[in-house]
Amino acid sequence: MFQLHPQLHQDSSLIGHLAGCQVRLHHDSRYPWLILIPECDGIREIHQLPQPLRQDTLAASCDLAELMQQTLQADKMNVAALGNMVPQLHIHHIARFEGDDAWPAPIWGALPAQLYPQTLLQAAIQDWRRRLNVLPSFLAAEE
Template sequence: MAFELAPELQRDCIELAQWPLSTVLLMNDSQYPWFILVPKVDGAREIIDLNEQQQQQFWQESKQLSELLMAVFTPEKLNVAALGNMVPQLHIHHIARFTHDVAWPKPVWGLHPAIPYTDEQLIGLKKALAL
């Protein structure tokens, strides 16, 4: 069986890049710089479902994404989490948080309706990230 991105992630996100192990996604909510890293491993639900080499690669890619977000956005806090309560496919959220964002200090999930990115915002974001 070939890897397929979970339908919820396909619906809610914009694909930004393909890295060696993972797909880099942007949550289509312009209120937060919210990125999701999904390893392209069929059936992976937990980090322990990856073999040792894949686990190391996944952590390296998470570190790479985290460093990129810190450099580009300079957030007060970078939230990194693998929850999977709503989407069981293994994925890690990377959310740049600011004391002035609309959800601070609460979690971003479901607090406010999403505001999709405009084409101009996406162009600017992709250019800033150089992905």
């Protein structure tokens, strides 16, 4: 049975599902930041995913990054599966812009998180659900 790591639950909100993965919005409002989490227990690395979930996850990651870059006109997409602090496999998708609060440095540890106010968090989740709806396998989470 899949269980989301408590830190991922605390730091993000569920938007929906894409190709066997949760799509979550990170709560740091400084950056457009989505997290793709394969719903597969005990996996720390992409290469550990069973086929065809590995292929589906990589394709979903590419689709997500492309959609973010196109709809936001991002200067750079940072896509990473670090997992040094949270061992559960999760893939960060962060749209970066020249002049954003941490540019050109990595965002980790650059500044404290600037959390969405609750009303703006719900609006951001709805906006991402609308954007992601163009992807054929996207299923919005129930509210």
